[in-house]
Structure formats: structure tokens, C-alpha cells
Amino acid sequence: MTDQLVDLRRSCTGENLSQAVPAVRAVLHELPDHRRERVVAALRGEADARGLFLPEAATEAQRTLECLVFQAATEAGGHLQLRPPASMLRPAHPFRAVEPHEVPRLHLAEHALGPLLFELLPRHEDAWVAGVAGLRVRRHPRSVELRLAGVPAAVLLAGVDERAWQVGMDYVRRLIKGRGLSDRFAEGPLSQAERDQLAEFPRPGGLGSALLRRYGLFTGAPWLRSWSHGAQWWLEWPESLGVVGVADRLRHPVVGVPGLRETSGEAGGLRLTDGWYELGLREVAPPDPANEEALAAVEWPEGVTGWWEPPHVVG
Structure with missing residues (x-):
């Protein structure tokens, strides 16, 4: 057993x-x-033992933070697709494993820290806050702790030492510079700009936390996209995993999300609910391998990717 x-x-x-x-x-x-x-x-499929061997976040604050990290992770995938040579077929996932403890430990894929930090770290622009408003970072010798200001919740990025941190931040700074954005990172207590933004755009809730803790379900697809509105989430990925197979594992009587069941149909996909929150799943057309060579040959202008380098001048 x-x-x-x-x-x-x-x-x-x-x-x-x-x-x-x-x-x-x-x-x-x-x-x-x-x-x-x-x-x-x-x-044997004759009882329900969900929540024992793959535990959920224990508090609303912890669920909220994990939802934010999951959302940032799916955004970071777009950066990873553009890592030279750019590819829509190469896996573009920031995590290779998740240990779903009370404080989850996220094990990063190669090259993923910079894109993830770009999506997570809050920065003060002229009239808004980029990144995740209220997110704060505490660095340890071999990990980075993600927290929300004034909120008792945490997520650990494992294996991030000083050198890895500097490489990740180099990516962030290059992309900020290339896009002409602000490098005024938010620190300490919530700023007034962060308070204003959170009042207008509340943090996501719902099943994003459960999805983060089960991120391994999606790494067999080249990429994963997510959208959220309040307590509703939508996921899509290119044809590969099968919507039914993913849904079955999310509802599995041992490692599935407690209470999750299928509900009224999602156009072109499948919709699940636990009675409080909803999740839509769908697959889209896969990337065409015939386009890979041309995509890899593109010379992206500054500001598109943090891996941009100035052209070499031949003397």
C-alpha cells in the first residue's frame, strides 16, 4: 500500500x-x-480519503499566498519559452517538484528563478504596483521565503543560494531596464500604493493553492496558462495530457482535492467545483513543430526577454 x-x-x-x-x-x-x-x-475507489496524503493549505492566508504564487508561476512560463533558442515545444514550467508541507517547498526548474521573481516582486510604477502587491522576500542561505506583509503565511523556494539569487535578479534587472520600467521594489510594511491596488483588485482565492500543490500534474505539457476571477480559475494547456485524465487525478479519492466534482460543462473543456470554488480545464491546439526553427532564429529586441544581450560589434 x-x-x-x-x-x-x-x-x-x-x-x-x-x-x-x-x-x-x-x-x-x-x-x-x-x-x-x-x-x-x-x-479501490470505494471510499474517500482525500486530504491525508496530499494535504491542503491550512488557513485562508496560506491559500491566498499559494494562489498568488501559482498565478505568477504560469506567467513565468511565457518567459521560459523565450529563453534562447525560443521554443513552444520545450517544457516551460518553473517548478520541477512541490513538497506540500504546511509551508510548501518549491523546487525550481533550471533558469526559472529570474522569470518567477519578475512576476512576483512588487515594484512601484507611476500609478500602479507591478508584481504581487504586498509580497515580501526573506532570504536564507539555501532558500528564499515568500511572505505577504502582515499575513501569517509562507512559501519556500528551495535551493536558492547567493549565486542563484544574483543570477535571478540579473534577469529581473535586464528586463526592467529593457522595458523602461521602475526598479523601486516595495519593502517593509504595505505601502499606500499597494493598499490602494489591493482595494481595487482583491487577491485571488479558490483552488489555485490546490493546483500549486499538484503542479506535477501539468509538467507533461509544454506549458500551462491560468486565469482567475475572484474564486474562479481557468487552466489551459496544449493537447497532451488529456482534460479527463487531469480531472480524474484532481478528483482522485486519495490525492484529489477534497470535495471536488464535475459540474456543468465548460465550452471545449470541463468544469469542476468543490461546492464553493470552480475550476475550468481545457486543452488547445498544440504548437506546430514546423515553426520551431524559425522561432529559434528570431532575434528578439531589448525588453522582450531578460535573456537579451546587446549585439556583438564586429571591428
Whole structure:
């Protein structure tokens, strides 16, 4: 049973065995016999044991932060597509694994830190705040802690040392400079501009947190896009994973989202709800491999990507 539970969890989180096995064994060790029997029945599809082996965020504040990180992650994918040589077929995901602890540990894909920081770090522009208003960063020797000012919630970006941080921030600064944007990063308590922006544009809620904790479901597709409005989310990716397969795993009786079920149809896709929040899933036409060579040959102007470099002058 342990092996089956580990495999199910890893299919959602992307964790390696050394991360997933202890987490599953710790839960099993604490379960009384009658709850173990329920897990066995759930593995047969005859009961519901969701929330045990892939836990959800425990508080509303934690869910909110994780929703914001998930949204920024799907935006960061667009940057990764433009990393030279640009490609619509190469996987463009910022995370390779998520450990869904009380404070999630996110393991970054190669080259992903800069694009993710560009989407996350709040900056004061003339009349608005770019990035995630209220987000604050606390650096540790081997990780970066993401927090919201004045809110008891946190997410860890694992494996980010001083050198990785500098490489990531170099990307951010190049892109800011190329686009002529402000480099006045928000720090400390919420600024008035951040308060005003949050009053006009509330932070997203809903199932984004559950999706972040199951990001591994989507890494088999070249990219993932997300949109949110209030407590509603929409996801799309190019044809590859199958909407039904993803939905089945999101509703799985062991590693699925508690209470999630299918509801009225989504045009060209599928809609799920847990009774409070809704999620739309759909696949779109896949990229054409015939376009890859031309895309890779494009010389992007300054400001399009943080990997831009000035042209070499031949003497």
C-alpha cells in the first residue's frame, strides 16, 4: 500500500522518493486501524480519503499566498519559452517538484528563478504596483521565503543560494531596464500604493493553492496558462495530457482535492467545483513543430526577454 500511495502522491507533486516516502509513512504511522481500512477502500475507489496524503493549505492566508504564487508561476512560463533558442515545444514550467508541507517547498526548474521573481516582486510604477502587491522576500542561505506583509503565511523556494539569487535578479534587472520600467521594489510594511491596488483588485482565492500543490500534474505539457476571477480559475494547456485524465487525478479519492466534482460543462473543456470554488480545464491546439526553427532564429529586441544581450560589434 505504501508504494501505491507514494506513486500517487509523486504523480501530483513531482517529488522524488526521498521526499515522498517519509511523508507518506509518517501519515500511515499515525492512522488508527479503522482509518487505514478507509484508505485501502479509497484505493479501490470505494471510499474517500482525500486530504491525508496530499494535504491542503491550512488557513485562508496560506491559500491566498499559494494562489498568488501559482498565478505568477504560469506567467513565468511565457518567459521560459523565450529563453534562447525560443521554443513552444520545450517544457516551460518553473517548478520541477512541490513538497506540500504546511509551508510548501518549491523546487525550481533550471533558469526559472529570474522569470518567477519578475512576476512576483512588487515594484512601484507611476500609478500602479507591478508584481504581487504586498509580497515580501526573506532570504536564507539555501532558500528564499515568500511572505505577504502582515499575513501569517509562507512559501519556500528551495535551493536558492547567493549565486542563484544574483543570477535571478540579473534577469529581473535586464528586463526592467529593457522595458523602461521602475526598479523601486516595495519593502517593509504595505505601502499606500499597494493598499490602494489591493482595494481595487482583491487577491485571488479558490483552488489555485490546490493546483500549486499538484503542479506535477501539468509538467507533461509544454506549458500551462491560468486565469482567475475572484474564486474562479481557468487552466489551459496544449493537447497532451488529456482534460479527463487531469480531472480524474484532481478528483482522485486519495490525492484529489477534497470535495471536488464535475459540474456543468465548460465550452471545449470541463468544469469542476468543490461546492464553493470552480475550476475550468481545457486543452488547445498544440504548437506546430514546423515553426520551431524559425522561432529559434528570431532575434528578439531589448525588453522582450531578460535573456537579451546587446549585439556583438564586429571591428
